[in-house]
Amino acid sequence: MSASLFDVLRAYGTLQPPKGIEKPDVPFAAAHEFLLKHLLLNPHFDDYPPSRQYQIKFWKWAIEWLESLMSDEARGPLIRFCTPPDSLDERMYTHHVELMSEEAIAKGAGSAGPTPSYMTYLWPSGDSASVGRPVYPGCASATLLESRTITEGGTTGLRTWSASLILGQHMLSHPELVKGKRVLELGCGSGFLGVVTGSIHASADEPSLWLTDMNESVLQRCKVNMRLFCNQSHTHPDLNFELLDWSDALSPRKRPALETFFRRARPDLVLGADLAYDPSIIPPLVNILAAALQSGDGGPGPTAYIAVTVRNEETHSDFLRQAKQLLSVEDTHTFTVAENIFTRTAELGQDASQAIRLYKFGRKP
Numbered sequence: 001m002s003a004s005l006f007d008v009l010r011a012y013g014t015l016q017p018p019k020g021i022e023k024p025d026v027p028f029a030a031a032h033e034f035l036l037k038h039l040l041l042n043p044h045f046d047d048y049p050p051s052r053q054y055q056i057k058f059w060k061w062a063i064e065w066l067e068s069l070m071s072d073e074a075r076g077p078l079i080r081f082c083t084p085p086d087s088l089d090e091r092m093y094t095h096h097v098e099l100m101s102e103e104a105i106a107k108g109a110g111s112a113g114p115t116p117s118y119m120t121y122l123w124p125s126g127d128s129a130s131v132g133r134p135v136y137p138g139c140a141s142a143t144l145l146e147s148r149t150i151t152e153g154g155t156t157g158l159r160t161w162s163a164s165l166i167l168g169q170h171m172l173s174h175p176e177l178v179k180g181k182r183v184l185e186l187g188c189g190s191g192f193l194g195v196v197t198g199s200i201h202a203s204a205d206e207p208s209l210w211l212t213d214m215n216e217s218v219l220q221r222c223k224v225n226m227r228l229f230c231n232q233s234h235t236h237p238d239l240n241f242e243l244l245d246w247s248d249a250l251s252p253r254k255r256p257a258l259e260t261f262f263r264r265a266r267p268d269l270v271l272g273a274d275l276a277y278d279p280s281i282i283p284p285l286v287n288i289l290a291a292a293l294q295s296g297d298g299g300p301g302p303t304a305y306i307a308v309t310v311r312n313e314e315t316h317s318d319f320l321r322q323a324k325q326l327l328s329v330e331d332t333h334t335f336t337v338a339e340n341i342f343t344r345t346a347e348l349g350q351d352a353s354q355a356i357r358l359y360k361f362g363r364k365p
Contacts, residue, residue: 005034007344009136012039013120014343015054015148018061028069029086035062036089044120044135048143048230051117052099052106059096063088114148119160121192121342123172133230140232142168142195144225156277157218160192162347163274165340166356167307168196170333175200177269177305184210184267184292186244186285187275189218191225191233197271198226198233209236210265212244219243240265249287258288262295270304270361276319277311283322290326293363304361309337309354316357323361330360 004024011021024031039045039062049055066088125140135141147158171178171193178200185193188211201207211226213219223241226233233239242261248254270292275285293302310316323329338345338352346352 005031006136008034009038010122010343012050012058013045013122013135013141015050015117015119016343016345018058020345021061023065028066028073031069032066032086032088035066036092038136040089040092040095042135043133044141044143044230048118048120048228050119051115051148052103053114054117056096056099056103059092059099063092063096066092116145116147116152116158119144119146121160121165123169123341135230140199141230142192142199143228143230144190144192144195145221146190153217155215155218157187157189157213157215158221160190161274161309162337162340162350162354163307163309163356164189164192165342166335166337167271167273167305167358168193169341170305170307170358171196171200171271180205180207181268182208182210182266183269183271184212184265186212186246186270186272186288186292188213188222189273191222193271193273194222194226195231195233198231198236198239201236202232207236208238208240208265209233210240210242210267212242214243214245216243244288246281246284246288249291250284255291258291259295262292266295267292267302270302271306272304273307274309275306276308276315279315279318282315282319286319286322286326289323289361293327293361301363305332306359306361308357308359310357311354320359323359326364328362328364330362331357332360333358 004022005026008021008024050058070088120135121142122136122139125134125138144160146160150156152158178197183197188194191211194209194211197209201209211219211222213222219241225231226236226239228234244261248258270289272289276282289304289306293304295302308316308319320329335356335358336352337347337350337354337356346354
């Protein structure tokens with residue numbers, strides 16, 4: 001099927017605003033069949049649907065697009081020699097009407113704000129494993145229940161941010177970094193990198209995966225997402241979750257217990273994305289990262305890959321300055337936020353050209 005139609009599927013799965021979706025240059029029949037088969041009647045989206053508010057907007061856009069294609073083809077110069085285009089499948093109209101009715105009832109009950117929604121991220125399966133019923137042929141996926149607001153319950157950790165998408169893309173491009181490795185994530189959020197790691201681990205021997213966060217509600221959401229049956233991570237043989245307070249790395253009283261935890265987890269690889277977002281978080285972040293990388297049995301020790309969204313140059317520079325005091329730091333890649341393969345776009349309100357820097361950390365020689 002045309003890649004441009006796949007772009008529509010990718011946009012639908014990740015709740016991209018319909019007005020920003022480019023309409024593929026395809027005949028009515030191809031667009032109609034694709035939307036019907038891969039979106040409306042896709043069992044995955046029946047079990048893990050985008051939010052009702054989003055679907056109302058999307059299916060309004062899709063129906064108008066299909067009606068426009070049908071009208072254009074009906075007026076075309078070859079119409080007298082060809083079979084006129086079929087009408088839209090009634091199930092599209094019915095679905096849209098039902099969504100609007102349900103939303104009206106919800107608003108009447110006082111529920112009008114953005115609600116959490118399933119987000120489905122797709123990528124070419126390659127070396128990552130797929131579940132028995134893929135969302136789309138030849139693709140692996142990560143499905144997460146996420147917040148649709150910047151903050152929810154006082155945390156930004158209930159949604160996936162661009163730095164996680166970029167780091168996940170790097171892992172999929174270099175699966176040897178992850179295969180067979182004991183992986184630990186700092187600030188796991190809603191679980192995107194955990195699901196990606198799980199999909200790579202599925203074909204490896206004796207892996208372990210530790211997902212940690214400072215916020216209990218975020219960690220609980222991550223647990224739920226990791227165990228969704230549509231995610232390969234739900235069969236992970238050694239999946240662990242830990243509430244981890246980074247400030248413990250700065251406390252002489254609590255540091256020994258922290259070091260005991262890292263000796264138990266014994267990570268080969270430490271992951272983190274969008275962690276250095278505020279100057280106040282940098283000292284505990286750098287020290288927890290140093291503690292994680294000091295674990296292990298001698299040798300070069302674990303390696304960390306941290307993706308940093310450069311929102312503020314001063315904060316970014318301060319993070320690197322403090323990190324270099326304790327760790328070896330290698331600047332490996334620079335991306336823009338819209339270069340990720342999962343959405344091909346930036347977060348709402350984010351500049352698509354904003355830089356995301358990927359760093360490799362290790363013990364000082």
